[in-house]
Amino acid sequence: MNLRLPSETVRLLIPALSLTALLAAVFWLQPRAMSYIGLNLLFNLAVPIALATIAQMLIMAVNNLDLSMGAFVSFVACVAATFLHDTPLLGWLILLAAIAAYAALGVIIHLRDLPSIVVTLGMSFVWTGLAVLLLPAPGGQAPEWARWLMTAKPPLVPMAIVASILIALVGHLIVMRSSFGVLVRGVGGNERSVERAGWSVLAARAGAYGLAGAFAVAAGIALVGLTTSADANIALRYTLLSIAGVILGGGEFVGGRVSPIGAVIGALTLTLAGSFLSFLRISPDWQIGAQGAILVIVLALRLLLNRLENRERRR
Amino acid sequence: MKAVHLLAAKPWIWSWLAAAVVWTATVAVTGGAGAFGLTQAALTFAAFSVIVGTGQMFVITLGPGNIDLSVPATMTLAGTVALKLMNVDNGMIAPGLVVALAIGIAVGVGNYGLIKLLRIPPIIATLAMSFIVQSAAIWTNRGLRIKPPSLLAEFTTSSTFAIPNMAIVALLVAVIAWVLLEKSLYGRWILAIGQSMAAARMAGIPVDGTRFATYVLCAVLAALCGYLLACFSGGAALNMGAEYLLMSIAVVVIGGTSVAGGDSNVPGIWGASLFLFLVVSMLNTYGLGAGFRLIMTGLIIIGVIVVASGRRARQP
Amino acid sequence: MTHKTAPAHPIIEVEDARISFGAVRALDGVSLAIMPGECVGLVGHNGAGKSTIVNVINGGLTPDTGRVASNGGALERYGINVARAHGVRCVFQELSLCPNLTVAENVRIMHRNLGGAGWRGRARRIIGESLDRIFPDHGIDGDETVGTLSIAERQMVEIAMAFSDAGTPPRLVILDEPTSSLDASLARQMLTHVRRFVEAGGAVIFISHILHEILATADRIIVMKDGRIVAERPAGGFDANSLFEAMGSVAKGAAARRQNRDLAAAPIVLRQTGSGLPFTAREGEIVGLAGLSGHGQTEMLLKLHALRSGNWRPRRDPAVAFVAGDRRLNGIFELWSILKNLSVASLGDLTRHGLVDEKAEEARAESWKARIEIRTQSMANPVLSLSGGNQQKVLFARALSTRAPVVLMDDPMRGVDVGTKQEVYRIIRSEAEAGRTFVWYSTEMEEVCLCDRVYVFREGAIVAELDGDEVSEKNILAASFQGAAA
Amino acid sequence: DTSDKTIALSNNYAGNSWRQAMLTSWNKVTGQAVADGVVAAADAFTTAENQVTEQAAQIQNMILQGYDAIVLNAASPEGLNGAVKEACDAGIVVVSFDGIVTEPCAWRIAVDFHEMGRSQIEYLAGRLPDGGNLLEIRGLAGVFVDDEISGGIHAGVEEHPQFEIVGSVHGDWAQDVAQKAVAGILPSLPKIDAVVTQGGDGYGAAQAFAATDREMPIIIMGNRHDELTWWKEQKDANGYETMSVSIAPGVSTLAFWVAQQILDGKEVPKDLTVPFLRIDQDNLEEGLANTEPGGVANIEYSQEDALEVIQAAM
Ligand SMILES: Nc1ncnc2c1ncn2[C@@H]1O[C@H](COP(=O)(O)OP(=O)(O)OP(=O)(O)O)[C@@H](O)[C@H]1O
Ligand SMILES: Nc1ncnc2c1ncn2[C@@H]1O[C@H](COP(=O)(O)OP(=O)(O)OP(=O)(O)O)[C@@H](O)[C@H]1O
Ligand SMILES: [Mg+2]
Ligand SMILES: [Mg+2]
Secondary structure: OOOOOOHHHHHHHHHHHHHHHHHHHHHHHOHHHOOHHHHHHHHOOHHHHHHHHHHHHHHHHOOOOOOOHHHHHHHHHHHHHOHHHHOHHHHHHHHHHHHHHHHHHHHHHHHOOOOHHHHHHHHHHHHHHHHHHHOOOOEOOOOHHHHHHHHOOOOOOOHHHHHHHHHHHHHHHHHHHOHHHHHHHHHHHHHHHHHHOOOOHHHHHHHHHHHHHHHHHHHHHHHHHHHOOEOOOOOOOHHHHHHHHHHHOOOOOOOOOOOHHHHHHHHHHHHHHHHHHHHHOOOHHHHHHHHHHHHHHHHHHHHHHHHHHHHHHHO | OHHHHHHHHOOOHHHHHHHHHHHHHHHHHOOOOOHHHHHHHHHHHHHHHHHHHHHHHHHHHOOOOOOOOOHHHHHHHHHHHHHHHHOOOHHHHHHHHHHHHHHHHHHHHHHHHHHHHHOOOHHHHHHHHHHHHHHHHHHHHOOOOOOOOHHHHHHHHOEEOOEEHHHHHHHHHHHHHHHHHHHEHHHHHHHHHHHOHHHHHHOOOOHHHHHHHHHHHHHHHHHHHHHHHHHHOOOOOOOOOOOHHHHHHHHHHHOOOOOOOOOOOOHHHHHHHHHHHHHHHHHHHOOOOHHHHHHHHHHHHHHHHHHHOOOOOOOO | OOOOOOOOOOOEEEEEEEEEEOOEEEEEEEEEEEOOOOEEEEEEOOOOOHHHHHHHHOOOOOOOEEEEEEOOEEOOOOOHHHHHHOOEEEEOOOOOOOOOOEHHHHHHHHOHHHOOOOHHHHHHHHHHHHHHHHOOOOOOOOOOEHHHOOHHHHHHHHHHHHHOOEOEOOOEEEEEOOOOOOOHHHHHHHHHHHHHHHHOOOEEEEEOOOHHHHHHHOOEEEEEEOOEEEEEEEHHHOOHHHHHHHHOOOOOOOOOOOOOOOOOOOOEEEEEOOOOOOEEEEOOOEEEEEOOOOOOHHHHHHHHHHHOOOOOOOOOOOOEEEEOOOHHHHOOOOOOEHHHHHHHHHHHHHEEOOEEOHHHHHHHHHHHHHHHOOOOOOOOOEHHHOOHHHHHHHHHHHHHOOOOOEEEEEOOOOOOOHHHHHHHHHHHHHHHHOOOEEEEEOOOHHHHOOOOEEEEEEOOEEEEEEEHHHOOHHHHHHHHHHHHHO | OOOOOEEEEEEOOOOOHHHHHHHHHHHHHHHHHHHOOOOOEEEEEEOOOOOHHHHHHHHHHHHHHOOOEEEEEOOOOOOOHHHHHHHHHOOOEEEEEOOOOOOOOOEEEEEOHHHHHHHHHHHHHHHOOOOEEEEEEEOOOOOHHHHHHHHHHHHHHHHOOOEEEEEEEEOOOOHHHHHHHHHHHHHHOOOOOEEEOOOOOHHHHHHHHHOOOOOOOEEOEOOEHHHHHHHHHHHHHHOOOOOEEEOOOOHHHHHHHHHHHHHOOOOOOOEEEEOOEEEOOOOHHHHHHOOOOOOEOOOOOOHHHHHHHHHHHO
16 A cells, blocks of 8 residues: 555656567567577667657756757767767867757856757857758768777677666766755756755756767767768757657656656667558558557657556546 | 946847847958848848757747757658648639648647657657657658749749738747737747746646647747748758757747757747858858868857857855 | 854954835845844845845845944955855745755755765765754655755755854854744644754844744844834833834734634635545635645645646636746746736736727726735836735735635735735725635734634645634644544 | 568658658559569658668568568768678678769769769750859758769759859748749849759749849759650740659569569679660650659669669669
8 A cells, every 4th residue: 555656666667668568569470580680689779769868858857958969960970970980089178068069058058048959049040050061961970989889799798788788877977866866856856946945056057068068979979880871960859869868768858857767768669660660561551650559659658657656646 | 337237138239249240240351242132141041040040949949858850851851741732823822821730730749749648858759759750751752842823932032012921921930929928828838838837827827828838839930941941942941950950949949049948038039040040141152161160050050059148146 | 063262253244234225215225133042033125125125234235335244354355265264154035945855965055165075975964963953853855856856845954054063163043934844743843953052153134924933032123124123122122002103004013813704604615625525715805725835735725726627729708817926936027027017817808809908907906006005116027026015915805806716825825914904904805805716825823813713734634623712722733633543 | 482481672752742652653563473472572661861870770570570581761971880791691682773882892873973963064065055054953951862863963053153052941842942042042033044952842942033133044953844844834834844853663673673673593794774864855745645643754664674784784
């Protein structure tokens, strides 16, 4: 009777169950996927998405939204495939500057109380523009070490799974366990009272943005490690994917309610949903629509479990 | 001090100012020669952004998280189906319009249905919906480009008293939107909901009905825009709405509507639409490459928003 | 709280502070000093400037002119962190925890110097100890998310947090209407702790509109009016009546329960069944909802409202109107003027062909402004320029201006000053006389005793119905605690 | 014998008439092939968005599903190399066409986009020996087809210095975007003698010019039905002359047959080329007649055509 799970755990339970259900369906449709290689093929492209989702989640934790995530990851991918490969030092400097630019964005948004949606919308043009300048046509080459990292074959568990768990763990430690994470989520929950406790909300927001930038940089590098080369539009989809991932993972747009583990699960779910569809062999006309349908189904599942959980709690 | 106050009270002023500056900078290149042509072109093309932007504005007014990402797909579906139905026959213009608007209504109903029944954030619900609608557009005519009826093509591309017909239609839409927002009961309701849904509910406002009507309105305006755009550009294409996704959001926010909801304004949409068209024209005119053009577009958007909004007086 | 030999210097001293918000002069030359070992009661009408002086003391607001000093030395660049370093803590009028964080994490936010490995455990311990000390049997766990706590529990956490010690011991705790969401027994526990804290050498500034609390707890009472201090005496120098007078409100005598009217013949306008006794309300009746706070009264009101208001279509004739207690959450529209806030619920009557008749709207707002004395120069001012109590009055006017035959009130007098309360009581009474029904949830016993009939709640259900002469503090308390024993 | 083999089409984009025509051709030709028992299956897959990452995932799924060959229209020439390599390692035949990949293990059926751009200037040099001002309409920035065609156009201008590109806009391969961009830049441009395009944007440009009082320049068309119709109208009315060039969407069927031949054990060189489909003043009527209303001029390939193409490359 007194089995009252902490709301944080419940928030995780739902996305985890959806992922499991989807995975079961995929295995049933395509038993070949149930292997080391199979799992890696299913999930390796989820790794950069998971990183981008964590980045988006950090921005959402401070009640902002980043519409430039995809453009920024594309830009990072272009830098990684050019400068980071040819002149690593310069490449790292550029990436550091990009992270600093993200932090600066947080500062501007806070100081002038700007709507983050608009600023990041503008930034998405800027990042795409820079990427087009770097790589007018697709090309470049991934740094050896990034390639190695993404294609490594650890024993027993495929790299994609290891990386996902690692990302979730690091995200959890930073966002849920550390003081900095508490501060960032506090800003999302009640900015005014955080300020009244004597914290610099400006610094917290800048920190959240900077950290998001760092995760997004990691996403770009991971992506290039997988694709071996880059183009200016390579990750434009990540903007919506990352938002959807956070939501699927139980996060919310406002109020600082986020979950890094959930976000990673959300990213994996989205990736898996795509595979599930292609295993279903739907007519090409409706393949795009089916992606919408699967999004709806997964969220409906979330609603259902939410309802059950609420009924449980009311008892 | 007083002037600053006046300006701050009217956030749309900035988008108009920016549009004027860019217009001047573009016209300056040719020594004033292209002024008329540029103005005409700007009015024509801004009209489409105004129509979709107005719908998006109503949705964004509903408060944080409210956004309609199905706008491009709705435009495409309405355009393709209407043109297929009309099949170059002038007698079918009215039925075509009715069908386009009906598609808008259907998409709006679907959008709010998903939001309400599944309780999912609008951004995800409308994204899912847009995939389905886009598939429907592909399925209905497989991307064939059917010409519009000649009367309609003529109407959409010509001018009355030197003002493009499209601009007149958009102006009409804007005036109706302004009356709705500023003077009507419905306008009060969406502004209230945008500030606090809970408070609106407690004040006896029919929250679901209002939100539902708003999502339908947005989709209907998108459908109308798709219908007109398809006729204007000589046929519907499957990717014709694509650029109106970011555009519809950008004109709303650059136009001074608060993305936090509950605070909107219609004139700003016109200013922002003109501005966004003129920026691209200006940068094209100055012969900048795509990269620079994108960067400049982005920086100008940020610049406008930085100038336009100061930090509100904070509560202690 | 280490007991020190009382130093002669005040903990905080404010000298001649002046603050204006635009045309409003919130503070007009206020000087006050808080000595260790005293509890200062601060009273005044809504908008008198109490919260403003509090914000000056805790460093959140810098006065336009004036000085802040501590321990005899003037403090340059006084700010939040300086104030906290001097042991100043504050419980604000509105709840100010982060609802998405756990109790322990909120402690981490409030105590900046708590960091380092293992802070979670320390935070849990600190808040646990403090809660145990102030509210024994609180039943709040340090790992619970604040959002899942009731308002009263959140208020308890905030109070406990202010009195907790994480490195810098609290020396001056400011309580700005802390009892407004606590029921009587919790309020008593808190006040007992205040006395303990003061006796041990700490200082407290205590703001409340519940005058007997102030009279019973404070050592010294400061009365503010229109941004100025108008009276300052030891608590013994005031009684309820003289305090009323000093505040500028004419003592109107304790509100007596109105004459029993026989309403048995009146038609029933509301009926609701739940897990306990059924709920009914008759035309012209004032029905009270009582019991310990957070036992389902608000939920009942929300349910009554939800079932009788159109969510999809507007109702031609509104069935119920609602007065919110938590005005930030479900009361005011922050971007709007006072005018629009007031008229929003009755717009249906002011509309022709779907368009709002703005002339009629203004006229109606002006009449209500006069009727319940909303303190503002113009109804076109933003609603946030009003003090908390005045915002609450606007919500009241909003509900009363509708044609709804039933008004639901969710502890609507939170933070309303005494004079205004009397005013509102009278209005309620005359409206009820005219046939309007009121369903009134209140945490103040005095208000509950004004009702014709009272339902007592316990654990989400109605456990008792008290009619006519049965309505008394004793019976209500008995009913509220009876359930616990059963 | 390939009757037990399965082939998949991985397509990165379906949002325009060209791609739709390509899918239709695929369905028509492979549907027949499956019915005839030439192959066991030939499924088409399209990604929701035109993105490398999505297509890479799609290819990985095809590997899991155990297809014997993947026919690929790639979102990027290099971005898919990782996934293509994995497919090759799994023993799958990969044939890329239109959007080709650089991974050496894959076959390529290439269109010389560079030449497609250059040939436009070549044609114009014949029409306008004295040269003139050009307006360039480009495609989607950052996509390699755009870069290739534009590169060809610029190379052509270098060869024929009497031409000058006085304005360049991005039309994103969409009629309405092209129309808008052209309308925006026109007021500030001098007289335009010709418009060079990337296909599909010619009609939009013509509309934009028609809205002004400028003289209609020579607009290179891109084989769309509406372009050809407009051209035909102009030709009949005032003898307007131009040319039209694009790649035939039916090239997907060529790729299908090539994949089938490889599965059959045939020795096929890694690099094949297909000519682009060009329509000139004299075969306009013919081209128009062969184009479905609202569609794109098209050629579908048979097994014999494929054998011929392979033979030619040997
Ligand atoms: N941020 C602000 N902007 C404008 N006016 C303000 C602001 N804060 C307070 N005021 C005004 O200053 C005056 C004092 O307000 P304050 O909140 O201190 O009153 P109070 O005594 O706490 O009243 P209550 O008992 O209702 O809480 C009021 O007239 C109020 O309207
Ligand atoms: N968005 C795109 N991304 C990648 N490649 C594209 C895109 N659009 C077109 N292409 C490629 O460009 C080439 C020419 O096709 P094009 O875009 O001109 O057709 P079209 O524009 O579809 O026709 P329409 O828009 O009139 O229906 C083809 O190789 C096609 O695959
Ligand atoms: Mg106050
Ligand atoms: Mg096109």
